[in-house]
Structure formats: structure tokens, C-alpha cells
Amino acid sequence: MKIKKMLFLSLMVAQSLLLFLLESLIPIPFVAPGAKIGLSNIITVICLYILSFKDTFIVVILKIFLSTLFGGTLSSLLYSLFGGLLSLVSMYIVKKAFKDKISVLGVSIVGSIFHNIGQLIAASLVVQSFNIFVYFPVLMIAGLIAGILVGVVSKYLLIQFEKIGFIKKLKDM
Secondary structure, eight states, X not given: OOHHHHHHHHHHHHHHHHHHHHHHTSOOOOSSTTOOOOTTHHHHHHHHHHSOHHHHHHHHHHHHHHHHHHHOOHHXXXXXXXXXXXXXXXXXXXXXXXXXXXXXXHHHHHHHHHHHHHHHHHHHHHHTOGGGGGGHHHHXXXXXXXXXXXXXXXXXXXXXXHHTTHHHHHXXX
16 A cells, blocks of 8 residues: 555544544434434545545544544444444445435435444344334434435535545545
């Protein structure tokens, strides 16, 4: 891996962690325990559009493990892994399968909803019951709202990166 590329991936992980830490300072009153906006997913969506799946996977995995070190628990690691990886895979599949038919916003919404589904699966394994899926409707609404927010910000940033020629420069690395 080239040094410039490693540096760029490191910056993406650092930005993702910064957004994760900033979000932990924002009190969000939700019915579902542990629900968050997922601001660090802005970086995941951007990486999915400007990097390969493998590089995006590296950024997501590093963000999950490092954010757990900064303020998580073993259970939060499990929830983050299930949610983050299911989200990444679902966004990648939807982005590839519906290349010209789905926008950044749509991809972000899919990712947010599947992140919640992944976390519900992890929770059901922990408590050994599928009764936890009673939260499904609430988390889907929260996922839709979070997905829209993350998608709008991601789309705006991608447009700005394109305007300044950043994406072309990145592909030349």
C-alpha cells in the first residue's frame, strides 16, 4: 500500500473517530436505548464512493475497534461490528446493483436501516430472544431520519470534493 494512501485512510479513520466522540457529547432523547445519529457514518458513505470496498472496510473496522477503545464495552463492540459490517455490505450491494437508480441519500438510508437491523440481531443473540425486535419500528424511523441526515451531508461533501478536484487527485494516488 502506498504511503499516501495509508495516510489518507488514517485521516478517514481519525475523522470518523472525531465525529464519533463529538456525537457522544450530544444528548439525544430517543425511546430506544443507545440510539444515535451515527455521524461517523458520513465518513463511511464518503469512503464507499471514493475508495474501494476493501479500503472502506479497513476504515470501518479500525473505527469500530478504536471507538470501542475510546469509550466502549465488549457489548458495544459486538453491536458495532454487527451493525457496521451489515450496513457497509448492504450499502455496497445497493450502490453496485442500482448504480444509476439510487442516490447517495438512498444508499445512506439503506445503510442506516441495516445498521439498526445488525444491532438488533446482535442484541437478540446476547439476550437469546427475538423479542428484542419489538424495537424494530422505532429503530426504522430513527434509521430513516439518521440516514437522511448522513446522506445529505455526505452528498454535499462529495459534491464539494468533486468541485475542487479532490476525488480525481485521490484516484491518482
